[in-house]
Amino acid sequence: MRWHLRLALALLAMFSAWSAAAADLDYGLQPVKVAADTYVFQGANEDFSFDNGGNIVNTGFIVTEVGVVVIDSGPSRLYGEQMRAAITKVTDLPVIRVFITHMHPDHFLGNQAYDDVPILALAGTIDGIRSQANAFTDNMYRLAGSWMRGTEAVRPDEAIDEGELSFGSRRLQVIAGGGHTPDDLMLLDHATGVLFAGDLVFHDRAPTTPHAELDIWLRSLRRIQALPVEVLVPGHGPVTRDLHPVMQTRGYLDWLEQTLNTAARSGVDMAELLYTPLPGEFDALSVMPAEFHRSVSHLYPQRERRELPRVSN
């Protein structure tokens, strides 16, 4: 009996290794229509891994009369190429613009696939990519392995500001938010009410904070609540027709800020803070508690030192 089980397990392992090789690193990108002329490639709601090849992110595109506008290019060159190929199955129109929402590697490392297209981003995003591109790329190679083959960081070539842009009769509003990173771009389509929110909004996945300023981030989220949004595309997690993911992200960031500040004020050691039990609603988010632990590392040192006055001469 035991032998049969072992044999079955061995065969299963062999078969899954073989089928992974046979699939030849296919992200299997399927555009999902979320509104008229508007499509999203939804990533897995998990952390980077060798299995998902870094496809944990939502990217998308809008087909306007004059061409295709792409929002974020994904975590690797391969992703960018497969994404662009998937777009050609939806429309014959060429890609005319790529918008990069922010400086994190899972959102822009597919830029190589769009080297013939203007790639636009907020100025802080371009600066961030300039100074940290190598670290980002190295890190992605470490986390996603061979999916990253041939990937190099390509900086967006044009800085844009907040404002309205027209593509034929389509009016797209560029909104300059921040707080997840120094500059976080959102794109609101006035025709459909689709908001591409980038990583200012996470849905059912713990928000990440390596470059976060929580108060600025919370301000950006309050701004979203005043926008005429019909369809919300978060940076990570399922698309919705309401603002629930905005409230969820706000709720978590509020709790995080309060938890860190209260701990710092009452003399809690950083390692003790890691063992803080998470409220159920946040514990249920994917990539918890790992993401909370990362946030403690990013955000606690500055807060605890604020509570330590100088005591030497």
Added chain:
Amino acid sequence: MKIFSSIAIRAPLLAAALLSATGGVAGEAPPADPLRSVQWENMYGLYLAGRPVVFDNRVLVLAPQAAENSLEVPVLVDAGALGRVEKILVIADLNPLPKVLEFYPRESRARIGFRVKLQQSTPIRAAVLTADDKVWHVGGVWVDAAGGGCTAPSVGSGGADWVARLGQVHGRLWDRGAEQSRLRFDVIHPMDTGLASGIPVFHVENIEIRDQDQLLAEIRPFEPVSENPVFTLDLPGRGAVQIRGRDNNGNRFRASVPPPAAAGKAASGAAR
């Protein structure tokens, strides 16, 4: 946390471990390592041999499973459940410099929080020498680290103004009730390991905490302790304490931390 799950079986296990460990002098094989580190026998030979060694669940080592910032990995060691402790030795087996710090609790609780630079994934262990029977009680955890923590030059010594701030101390006491207080403090210091090329070893090597009557605790940090080290200690009493320290170049620093209530007032108006 699984800390309490072993209470029922601990007593017989511990007795057995003690029996088998009484002969744990130099030249004898160390007890099998629950963390299965390839460096355990070396660590044993370098730092522990000569005294009996037991692995003991009452030695708590709190640290993240994965280090987000390998230059500043938070660790808290608590051996308060062991009774009187002479010293705590913290080692990171697979670090190029494994010895992290020694802590002599003296009058304070056998608990210390600090941060460490890690070069790669490694066990972090606390070996706790009990005062009465002189047995090493060892606990630890694996920390997964991307690396670079020990050979990267410290950030502070790359900047321009750290020399002027060298040896500055920031700190505060909190009333913890029952005649206990918590001390948290940092010292501005690059804590250079000597492993980055062209930057010689330069680290705080001794810190003493006293009240007006006596030495309450003593910390001996080594190279792997993080830049601008931050420490957490739990002290007896509710009075002011003095901090005195020196580094391996003979620079000295001292500070006096006001008692808990006054510290609260000072903190609100303090500018850094």
